[in-house]
Amino acid sequence: MKIRSITVFCETGYPVNRLLMERLGSFSDHARKLFEGEGFEVQSLRLATPPFGQFVAPIDLPHAAQRYGIEAHGDGFEYISLGPAGSDPEEWAVIPKALRRNGRIFLSGSLTTQEGELDLANAARCAETIVELSKLEPDGFANLRFCALANVPPCTPFFPAAYALRERPAFALALQSADLALDCFRQAQSLQEAQQCLIDKVNANAAKLEAVAEKMEKIYGYTFKGLDFTLAPHPDQAASIGSALEALGLPAFGPHGSLFASTFLTSSLQQAQYRKVGFNGLMLPVLEDSTLALRAAEGSLSVTDLLMFSAVCGAGLDVIPLPGDTTPEEIYPILLDLGALALRLNKPLTARLMPIPGKKAGDPTSFNFGYFANSSVMALRSQKLSGLMSGSERIKLPRLDTQG
Numbered sequence: 001m002k003i004r005s006i007t008v009f010c011e012t013g014y015p016v017n018r019l020l021m022e023r024l025g026s027f028s029d030h031a032r033k034l035f036e037g038e039g040f041e042v043q044s045l046r047l048a049t050p051p052f053g054q055f056v057a058p059i060d061l062p063h064a065a066q067r068y069g070i071e072a073h074g075d076g077f078e079y080i081s082l083g084p085a086g087s088d089p090e091e092w093a094v095i096p097k098a099l100r101r102n103g104r105i106f107l108s109g110s111l112t113t114q115e116g117e118l119d120l121a122n123a124a125r126c127a128e129t130i131v132e133l134s135k136l137e138p139d140g141f142a143n144l145r146f147c148a149l150a151n152v153p154p155c156t157p158f159f160p161a162a163y164a165l166r167e168r169p170a171f172a173l174a175l176q177s178a179d180l181a182l183d184c185f186r187q188a189q190s191l192q193e194a195q196q197c198l199i200d201k202v203n204a205n206a207a208k209l210e211a212v213a214e215k216m217e218k219i220y221g222y223t224f225k226g227l228d229f230t231l232a233p234h235p236d237q238a239a240s241i242g243s244a245l246e247a248l249g250l251p252a253f254g255p256h257g258s259l260f261a262s263t264f265l266t267s268s269l270q271q272a273q274y275r276k277v278g279f280n281g282l283m284l285p286v287l288e289d290s291t292l293a294l295r296a297a298e299g300s301l302s303v304t305d306l307l308m309f310s311a312v313c314g315a316g317l318d319v320i321p322l323p324g325d326t327t328p329e330e331i332y333p334i335l336l337d338l339g340a341l342a343l344r345l346n347k348p349l350t351a352r353l354m355p356i357p358g359k360k361a362g363d364p365t366s367f368n369f370g371y372f373a374n375s376s377v378m379a380l381r382s383q384k385l386s387g388l389m390s391g392s393e394r395i396k397l398p399r400l401d402t403q404g
Contacts, residue, residue, distance in 0.1 A: 001179060002040065002041045002043055003035055003041065003173055003209075004158075005044045008048070008077075009163075011049055011166055013055055027169075031213075031216050032045060040208075046080070047072050049068075050083055051083035052107070053091050054083075054166065061095075063101075066102050069105050080105055081105075085109040092125040095133070096129065096132050103145075106146070107146050109149065111149060111342075116343055116397070117395060118150075118336065120336070120389075120391055120394070124332055127335060129146065130148075130331055131328050139367060148335055150335075150338050150350065151349065152348040158315070172277045173228065174230070175228060176232045177231055178234070179239045180205070181244035182238065182241075182243055191264065194248065206274035209227055226277030227275060228277055228279055231282055231283060233289040235290050235293075235371065241291075242291025242294075248261050252298070252300045253291065258309065262282055262309045279348055281313050281315060282315075284313070284318065285319045286318070287375060288373065293374060293375035296321075297375045302378065302379070316351055317352065319354060320353050320378060321376070324356050330382040332384075334382060356377060361377050363377045
């Protein structure tokens with residue numbers, strides 16, 4: 001298990017408040033050393049601001065992204081999230097320009113409102129943004145740094161979903177812990193034993209992490225929001241969540257039985273006792289997991305499957321390779337489905353979709369990136385919507401548990 005990110009949440013303004021940024025950098029460096037002293041590898045330090053529209057005019061976002069990328073990195077932050085676009089069309093329009101300015105910047109866009117509404121206009125804007133971003137780089141890689149948010153709370157430490165509240169500085173940990181599930185499930189003699197092993201491992205690691213985090217909270221006065229034990233994988237086979245799920249008895253992840261396995265793993269994790277923030281579920285990023293990448297290439301795992309699993313597990317649709325000629329009109333229905341699941345089930349979900357220029361369904365991907373396992377472009381069963389579903393309304397979709 002590793003700490004993927006110590007994520008700090010704070011508004012440092014624009015122009016950047018240099019003194020505050022330096023203090024945040026000192027805090028993060030100190031935190032890294034303390035966690036490493038307890039035996040945890042820290043992969044990155046990250047900074048997340050409130051939604052950029054709260055402190056930057058849309059016209060200034062590209063320059064702000066460039067400055068944040070330079071100044072925050074100078075204080076030790078590898079990556080910076082400037083939060084989601086809201087309902088202002090101008091905020092969406094400048095996202096590609098901002099992401100082009102600096103490769104350390106992440107952005108997102110909200111599909112849902114704080115009032116529990118699905119914003120159809122924002123879903124359309126998001127679909128258009130994804131397609132435009134796919135053209136910035138030859139392999140569509142810019143979409144790695146953008147996602148759609150549906151019902152995602154502030155202070156979620158995983159990128160690109162992370163954004164802050166306008167309050168005193170806070171921090172949380174995003175954890176790469178798929179190996180815990182893999183180790184438990186391979187050794188167990190029963191489902192009950194597998195479940196208890198995972199709960200015990202998570203609890204033991206969480207106790208050590210919380211002790212360090214609470215110490216930092218007392219020293220600096222920054223609010224410790226909690227741990228996101230979402231079982232994030234890595235392309236190494238030893239850290240594959242797909243392999244962990246298959247270790248339960250699946251011949252391959254994707255066909256029938258996979259929904260049960262996903263539910264079992266997520267419900268096991270949720271029984272662990274620690275300060276929770278963010279997703280705390282099952283993450284199924286196709287291009288970040290060697291087994292998931294293989295199953296997608298074989299055709300065992302589809303986009304529809306992944307959307308169905310999102311109903312019971314975790315973070316939504318993550319790093320999904322799509323045909324390069326995918327249109328905004330074909331992406332829009334996927335975002336509506338994702339938003340509907342998030343609101344009805346009252347859970348946070350995201351979509352990070354990656355149309356790859358020049359590729360069609362079934363073509364192999366060819367990313368040269370250490371955090372990706374190459375796969376094949378996944379087919380998309382989606383068509384343009386019309387009529388009432390193609391409007392620009394905000395529509396309430398009340399939670400299932402609020403129905404009579």
